Amino acid sequence: xxxxxxxxxxxxxxxxxxxxxxxxxxxxxxxxxxxxxxxxxxxxxxxxxxxxxxxxxxxxxxxxxxxxxxxxxxxxxxxxxxxxxxxxxxxxxxxxxxxxxxxxxxxxxxxxxxxxxxxxxxxxxxxxxxxxxxxxxxxxxxxxxxxxxxxxxxxxxxxxxxxxxxxxxxxxxxxxxxxxxxxxxxxxxxxxxxxxxxxxxxxxxxxxxxxxxxxxxxxxxxxxxxxxxxxxxxxxxxxxxxxxxxxxxxxxxxxxxxxxxxxxxxxxxxxxxxxxxxxxxxxxxxxxxxxxxxxxxxxxxxxxxxxxxxxxxxxxxxxxxxxxxxxxxxxxxxxxxxxxxxxxxxxxxxxxxxxxxxxxxxxxxxxxxxxxxxxxxxxxxxxxxxxxxxxxxxxxxxxxxxxxxxxxxxxxxxxxxxxxxxxxxxxxxxxxxxxxxxxxxxxxxxxxxxxxxxxxxxxxxxxxxxxxxxxxxxxxxxxxxxxxxxxxxxxxxxxxxxxxxxxxxxxxxxxxxxxxxxxxxxxxxxxxxxxxxxxxxxxxxxxxxxxxxxxxxxxxxxxxxxxxxxxxxxxxxxxxxxxxxxxxxxxxxxxxxxxxxxxxxxxxxxxxxxxxxxxxxxxxxxxxxxxxxxxxxxxxxxxxxxxxxxxxxxxxxxxxxxxxxxxxxxxxxxxxxxxxxxxxxxxxxxxxxxxxxxxxxxxxxxxxxxxxxxxxxxxxxxxxxxxxxxxxxxxxxxxxxxxxxxxxxxxxxxxxxxxxxxxxxxxxxxxxxxxxxxxxxxxxxxxxxxxxxxxxxxxxxxxxxxxxxxxxxxxxxxxxxxxxxxxxxxxxxxxxxxxxxxxxxxxxxxxxxxxxxxxxxxxxxxxxxxxxxxxxxxxxxxxxx
Numbered sequence: 001x002x003x004x005x006x007x008x009x010x011x012x013x014x015x016x017x018x019x020x021x022x023x024x025x026x027x028x029x030x031x032x033x034x035x036x037x038x039x040x041x042x043x044x045x046x047x048x049x050x051x052x053x054x055x056x057x058x059x060x061x062x063x064x065x066x067x068x069x070x071x072x073x074x075x076x077x078x079x080x081x082x083x084x085x086x087x088x089x090x091x092x093x094x095x096x097x098x099x100x101x102x103x104x105x106x107x108x109x110x111x112x113x114x115x116x117x118x119x120x121x122x123x124x125x126x127x128x129x130x131x132x133x134x135x136x137x138x139x140x141x142x143x144x145x146x147x148x149x150x151x152x153x154x155x156x157x158x159x160x161x162x163x164x165x166x167x168x169x170x171x172x173x174x175x176x177x178x179x180x181x182x183x184x185x186x187x188x189x190x191x192x193x194x195x196x197x198x199x200x201x202x203x204x205x206x207x208x209x210x211x212x213x214x215x216x217x218x219x220x221x222x223x224x225x226x227x228x229x230x231x232x233x234x235x236x237x238x239x240x241x242x243x244x245x246x247x248x249x250x251x252x253x254x255x256x257x258x259x260x261x262x263x264x265x266x267x268x269x270x271x272x273x274x275x276x277x278x279x280x281x282x283x284x285x286x287x288x289x290x291x292x293x294x295x296x297x298x299x300x301x302x303x304x305x306x307x308x309x310x311x312x313x314x315x316x317x318x319x320x321x322x323x324x325x326x327x328x329x330x331x332x333x334x335x336x337x338x339x340x341x342x343x344x345x346x347x348x349x350x351x352x353x354x355x356x357x358x359x360x361x362x363x364x365x366x367x368x369x370x371x372x373x374x375x376x377x378x379x380x381x382x383x384x385x386x387x388x389x390x391x392x393x394x395x396x397x398x399x400x401x402x403x404x405x406x407x408x409x410x411x412x413x414x415x416x417x418x419x420x421x422x423x424x425x426x427x428x429x430x431x432x433x434x435x436x437x438x439x440x441x442x443x444x445x446x447x448x449x450x451x452x453x454x455x456x457x458x459x460x461x462x463x464x465x466x467x468x469x470x471x472x473x474x475x476x477x478x479x480x481x482x483x484x485x486x487x488x489x490x491x492x493x494x495x496x497x498x499x500x501x502x503x504x505x506x507x508x509x510x511x512x513x514x515x516x517x518x519x520x521x522x523x524x525x526x527x528x529x530x531x532x533x534x535x536x537x538x539x540x541x542x543x544x545x546x547x548x549x550x551x552x553x554x555x556x557x558x559x560x561x562x563x564x565x566x567x568x569x570x571x572x573x574x575x576x577x578x579x580x581x582x583x584x585x586x587x588x589x590x591x592x593x594x595x596x597x598x599x600x601x602x603x604x605x606x607x608x609x610x611x612x613x614x615x616x617x618x619x620x621x622x623x624x625x626x627x628x629x630x631x632x633x634x635x636x637x638x639x640x641x642x643x644x645x646x647x648x649x650x651x652x653x654x655x656x657x658x659x660x661x662x663x664x665x666x667x668x669x670x671x672x673x674x675x676x677x678x679x680x681x682x683x684x685x686x687x688x689x690x691x692x693x694x695x696x697x698x699x700x701x702x703x704x705x706x707x708x709x710x711x712x713x714x715x716x717x718x719x720x721x722x723x724x725x726x727x728x729x730x731x732x733x734x735x736x737x738x739x740x741x742x743x744x745x746x747x748x749x750x751x752x753x754x755x756x757x758x759x760x761x762x763x764x765x766x767x768x769x770x771x772x773x774x775x776x777x778x779x780x781x782x783x784x785x786x787x788x789x790x791x792x793x794x795x796x797x798x799x800x801x802x803x804x805x806x807x808x809x810x811x812x813x814x815x816x817x818x819x820x821x822x823x824x825x826x827x828x829x830x831x832x833x834x835x836x837x838x839x840x841x842x843x844x845x846x847x848x849x850x851x852x853x854x855x856x857x858x859x860x861x862x863x864x865x866x867x868x869x870x871x872x873x874x875x876x877x878x879x880x881x
Contacts, residue, residue: 213232216791222242225245226246243847245849283328392434403433407426483504561603611645638656644685686727689733698724743760
C-alpha cells in the first residue's frame with residue numbers, strides 16, 4: 001500500500017480501505033480506482049493553486065533553466081534540478097551570466113536562485129502526476145475545468161511565463177509533452193500575445209490550437225501530433241524541418257466550387273461521394289475523403305433544387321426550376337433520362353428504398369410518382385393547396401410524406417396514391433420532412449423557426465424543438481435515429497437529441513443561410529450547404545468548430561485606433577459601430593444610430609469623440625465614454641464615405657459620392673470649405689499630423705494632396721490600378737497608406753510620391769486602412785468580413801523578396817538569414833469566421849499531414865507560404881548553367 005501514502009486526508013484513507021477490500025482482484029478495478037484517485041488529486045490540489053506557487057519566482061530564471069537544459073543536453077529535468085552536483089553547474093552558469101541574470105541590488109549570492117530552483121522543481125513534481133499532464137484539456141468534456149483554471153490564474157504575468165516555460169519544456173523532456181500541450185492551448189484560449197516568439201523544437205500533442213496566433217514565430221523543428229490547427233495564423237512564420245501529423249483543420253472540410261447558392265446535398269449510400277446541387281445550374285460530385293471534385297454535371301437551365309442517390313448509388317436524380325427531372329449515371333456522368341410532366345418548379349426528389357420509384361414535389365401543388373425502370377409516370381398525388389416543397393419515403397417504402405407552403409404535412413399510401421393523414425400545426429411553410437430510420441417518427445422543419453416531431457402511427461405531435469432564430473430549411477436523421485440535424489437561415493446547424501428534444505450542439509461556419517443538411521450513412525459525417533456557395537463536412541463526434549463569433553454580421557468597411565492604441569473602432573454594412581480591445585480581439589461595445597451602411601469611423605485626437613460617415617448621407621459625432629450622439633452633420637447630397645479629424649480636433653473633413661470634400665468646424669458643426677477636383681466618388685480623406693495637408697482617395701483611381709488653408713490641390717499621386725477606398729497618414733507624416741478595390745494595400749513615401757510597399761492577404765477589396773498612434777501597426781478592414789493588423793515598424797521595399805536574399809550556396813545560418821528580413825504580414829486577424837493564415841510563411845523540408853493522411857502542403861501554398869525547396873532548385877539550376 002506504499003503507493004497510496006501520499007494522501008493525507010480522510011478521503012484517502014477510504015480509498016486505501018477500498019483497495020484492501022478489493023485486494024486488487026482485477027486490472028479493471030485498479031484502473032477505476034486510479035481514475036478516482038486522480039480526480040481526488042485534482043480536487044485536493046487545485047491546478048490554479050499549483051501554478052500560484054511560482055508567483056514569487058524571478059521570471060528570468062525560466063529562461064536560464066532552459067538555456068542550461070539545452071547546453072547540458074538534459075532529458076529528465078526533475079532529476080537534473082534535484083541533483084546536488086548539477087546545482088553547482090547551475091550556480092557556475094549564473095556567475096558567468098553575471099549582471100544579466102540576477103537582480104541588480106544585493107543579489108544575495110545564490111540564495112534566491114536556489115529557492116527559485118527548489119520551487120520550480122516542486123511545482124514540476126506536482127504537475128508531472130497531475131491530470132494536466134495526462135488528459136487533453138482542450139477536449140469538450142474538460143472545457144468547464146479549463147475555463148475555471150483561466151479564471152483562477154487571472155491572467156497573472158508570472159503564471160503566463162511559467163506556462164510558456166512548460167511549452168518550451170516539451171522540446172527537452174518528453175515526460176511533460178501533454179502538460180506543455182495543454183499549456184499552449186490555455187495560452188491560446190487566454191489570447192496571450194504569442195507573436196514573434198521562438199518555439200523551436202516544441203512537441204505538441206492531443207490538443208486544440210484553434211485561432212492560435214503564431215505570426216512571425218520560429219516553429220522550426222516542431223512536432224505536432226493530433227492537433228487542431230483550424231484558423232491559426234502562421235503569417236511570416238518560419239517552419240524548417242517540421243513534422244506535423246494527424247492534423248485537424250476545419251477549413252479542409254469546406255468545399256467550394258459552385259458559383260451560386262447551394263440548394264441540396266446528398267451522400268451516396270457507401271458514403272464516399274457527396275452530390276451537391278446549385279442555383280448555378282450544375283451538380284457537383286465530391287470525394288468525401290479528399291474534398292476534391294469528382295465531376296460536374298450540367299444540363300438544367302433554372303437552378304437545381306434537389307438531388308438524391310438511388311439505393312445502389314449508381315443513379316442520381318435531380319429536380320430543377322425548369323420543371324424537369326433528370327436521372328444520371330454516376331459512373332459515366334451521362335444523363336440517362338429526363339422526366340417531364342410537372343407544370344412548375346420541381347422542389348424535391350426522393351428515391352424509394354428499393355429504388356423502383358422516384359417521388360417528386362413541385363410548385364404546381366402536385367406530387368408525382370415515377371417508375372424508374374420503365375421511365376413512366378405512375379401516378380399524380382393531389383391534395384396540397386400550395387407548393388409541395390419536400391417529399392420523403394418511409395424506410396419500408398409504403399408511405400410518402402410531403403411538406404407544403406400551405407403549412408401542412410401529408411402522408412400518402414404509395415400503392416394506392418390515397419392521402420392517409422394530414423398534420424396541421426406549423427404556422428408557416430413546411431420546408432422539409434424526414435422519416436426516422438425505424439419509420440415511427442417524422443420530423444418537419446418550417447419557416448415558423450420550429451421543428452416538430454410526429455408519431456407516424458397516431459398522427460400526434462411528440463415534441464417541438466425550439467432554438468433556431470430564423471427559418472428552418474431542412475432536417476435529417478442520423479443513421480441510428482438518435483440525432484436530428486437541422487439547417488437554418490440563422491446560419492447555424494443544430495444537432496438535437498431526439499429522445500429529450502434538447503439540442504446537443506450548435507455549429508457555426510457558414511456565412512449565409514443553411515439550405516440543406518445530410519448525414520452520411522455511418523452517421524459520422526454531416527454535410528451542410530449554404531447560400532454562401534460552400535459546402536461544409538463536419539465530423540459529428542470530434543469536428544466541433546469554435547462557437548465564438550468575433551465580428552460584424554456583414555461587411556466591415558472601416559477601422560480606426562483610439563489615440564492610446566488600446567481600442568479599435570469598426571463600422572459595417574450591418575449599420576453598427578463596434579469597439580474592440582486590441583490586445584484580446586474581444587468586442588467591448590456597439591454603437592447604433594445610423595440608418596444605413598457605415599463606411600468610416602474616426603477618433604478625435606483626445607479620444608473623446610468618434611465620427612462616423614454613412615450611406616444615410618449624414619455624419620454623426622459620438623461621445624465615446626457614454627456612447628451617445630453629440631451632433632449630426634448634414635450637408636452632403638449623397639452617401640458619405642469618409643471622415644477625418646484634424647490633429648487639433650477643431651476640423652473634420654468628409655468625402656462623398658457627390659465628388660466633393662467638405663471641411664467642417666467640429667465645435668459649431670458648420671461647413672468651412674468645400675473642395676472640388678476629383679472626377680468621381682471621394683472614398684477617403686485624411687489629415688496629415690500637422691493639419692496642413694489633406695489626402696483623398698477616389699473612384700477615379702488617384703490619391704490627391706490638398707492645402708487645408710487655401711483649399712487648393714498640392715499634388716496628385718498616380719499608380720493605383722483600381723479604385724482607392726481609403727488613405728491614412730503615418731503619425732510622422734512621412735508615409736501614406738492606401739487601400740484599394742484590388743484587395744491590396746500600398747504604402748507611399750509622401751515626400752517623393754513613390755510606392756514603398758504592397759501588402760497582400762485580404763481576399764476582397766480593402767475598405768479602410770489606419771495607422772496606430774505609434775506608427776508601428778496598420779489596421780485594415782475588408783469586404784472579406786475581416787480586420788487585419790499589420791506590423792509595419794521595419795518594413796522592406798516591395799522589390800525585396802525571399803528569393804533575393806537566399807544565400808548561394810545554401811548556408812546553415814538560414815534561420816538567422818530569415819529573421820533579418822521580414823515581409824509585412826497580418827499579425828492579427830479579427831473575423832466572424834476563422835481562417836487559416838500562412839502568408840509569407842517560410843517552409844523547408846516539412847511534413848504537414850492531416851488525420852486522413854492527406855498532405856497539406858497545397859493548403860500552405862494556397863495561403864501564400866513560400867517553400868525554400870523551390871528556390872533552391874532554381875538557384876542550383878542557375879549555378880549548373
